[in-house]
Amino acid sequence: MSEELYKQMAQSIIDGDSDLSVELAKKAIEINMHPLEAITKGFVVGVNYIGDQFGLGEAFLPELVMAGEAMKAAVATLEPELMKLGEARETLGRVVLATVEGDIHEIGKTLVGTMLSASGFEVTDLGVDQPAEKIIGKALEIDAQIIGMSALLTTTMVRQREVIEELDKEGLRPRIKVMVGGAPITRDWFQKIKADGYSEDAVGAVKVAKELVGKADS
């Protein structure tokens, strides 16, 4: 019975069907399935599958995003139940995302946010054009383990370095790890500014984030 429901849950995510994933989450509550079980044995399986397929070039961005949205919707349905049980979903970590000051491009960063939250991170996305103090301030406020910053322009990518220098000045590293990304960002740049993680795509970013919080997939 549960096995069948888990399969349907995973499939609803693979199909990017938010209506169905919410319905299945409600069904889980009805039959007193533990919300965490529903997430880890059902929905997450679907997210992982789509992520893998995307990595192989077999799934495409709209499918990835829709899967992430369906996942978010399912988790949002289950969260009140978790609260009632006095348990919070054990997240993989808290992440603050932002596009750096002077830059308004965020498609890639939003994708990273979708994938991170679908994978079990608690993501606070500040949006675009965010100065260093706002990014760091939010990270301290929610006790984030990771700051993720994107930049599309070669003229704005230098802002990533400013945030890192600011964090170092305040002695906030290695407590807060920094991930960088964006079209002009290369491995060289990532090393040069001494960031902690870097990926060229959203699926890779999940892997990096898991490593940074010591929860890498075995």
Next chain:
Amino acid sequence: MQPKLSLLNDELIARIVEEAYQLMLKPGIKVQNAEARQLLAEAGAQVDEETMVVRIPKQIVRQALETVPRQFHLFDYEGRPTVQYGGDAVHFDPGSSGISVLIPETLEHKTAETEDLIRIIKVAESLPQYDAQSTAVVCHDVPKDLHDLYRLYLVMLFSKKPIVTGAFTNTTVHQMIDMLAIFAGGRENLREHPRAVFDACPSPPLIWSNFGAGNLITLARAGVPAEIVSMPLAGAAAPVTLLGAVTQHAAECLSGITIHQLARAGSPIVWGGAPSTFDMRKGGTPFGSVETAMIDSSYAQVGKSLGLPTHAYLGATESKILDMQAGLESGMGAMIGALSGINMISGSGMLDSLLCQSPEKLVVDAEGIAMAKRMLEGMKIHTETLATGFYEGVNFKGGDFLKQRITMQLFQKEQHMPGKVIDRDSMRGWKESGSMDTFTRARNRVTEILASYSRPELDPAKVAELHAYVLDLAQKAGMEELPRLEEPSYA
């Protein structure tokens, strides 16, 4: 709405046809086949037996155009009509009659043999962009007498697709029809459901050779589709002007259709060709030149105005290797051919002015064909409003459209997803997968295709009959056994 390229207006088309009619009277058409001359004479043409020149009056040609089918299909092994000749249907097949193949390791153009043709057939069979096979290269490991029919034999064994082929003599055309009839279950069935079309070539300028005209007559009587491959060579074997070449093409095709329909009215025939400009620097025949494509596009328009099925040679290149020249000439040719609504476009895979075939090039050309076919689908209206219906929930934020269900539903209808031969990776991804150029990716793809190919399931009794038929001809030609077909490297 299928987008269309029109290089000619109605007035110009009428002038071309009118001058083609004049050419058939003066200087006339040289017909080197006695039976064809007799057919024309009986129909009222003026024949000079000494010079073999025939003056064909307009009304005989008009009569032929009345009886020629406007549309017919080629059928695959299963009997499905998968190729449509007629209208604006567009199909592609590999270029044929090459004599060599590109060896990817050495870049040598090696004289083609059995194993090379099998490799080409397997690749073309696996790529959906090719609606038909061709008898792509001549295999030099069998006696000359078998050269044309042996190619057909291999295609019949390794493919289920329709076939664009051709005979090299007036004897072998009968044998090749017999071979097809074995699989079709008799000549009558073959006529009803033809699997192959046979090229028949006039010789420029304005000559129907004994062999070319003989083939037309045999094909017409068998009811097996014929495809005229007229080759005006603009500036050498045809007028230097593109319009002059198009007009000569029309005269050669119209005279061919007349002979064909006189042999048997109602048999299917295609208005096709392999023209080219004549390169004044090297004396070559550039099939990748834009003027060649312009001649093709224009004569196709003329053929369509007469209500005929069309064919052209495009998508080939003069380049000797798979380089940028090969890509740009082949891609442009495929696009121009597709936009001209040409029913069968032959030439893919060909290097060195149709002399050399390459399975690797077939793989790359398939991507050009896919782009051309997407172009043909044109701008599509999928939704009630063009844009306004898309903005609900969009808060001036990039990426929001990725979250829309309709994006997931429609993106593959709007965007063609290229295969692995096309690189759209990031710099890092490209480096991580080996920093490969197009040629290297194409080689890998060919390796993959050959590894996953499996022989089609064919009726063993028919295969045995075909084998016995071809073996008999081989033995008469002095060859004891046919080449072994499955070397371990093709397992």
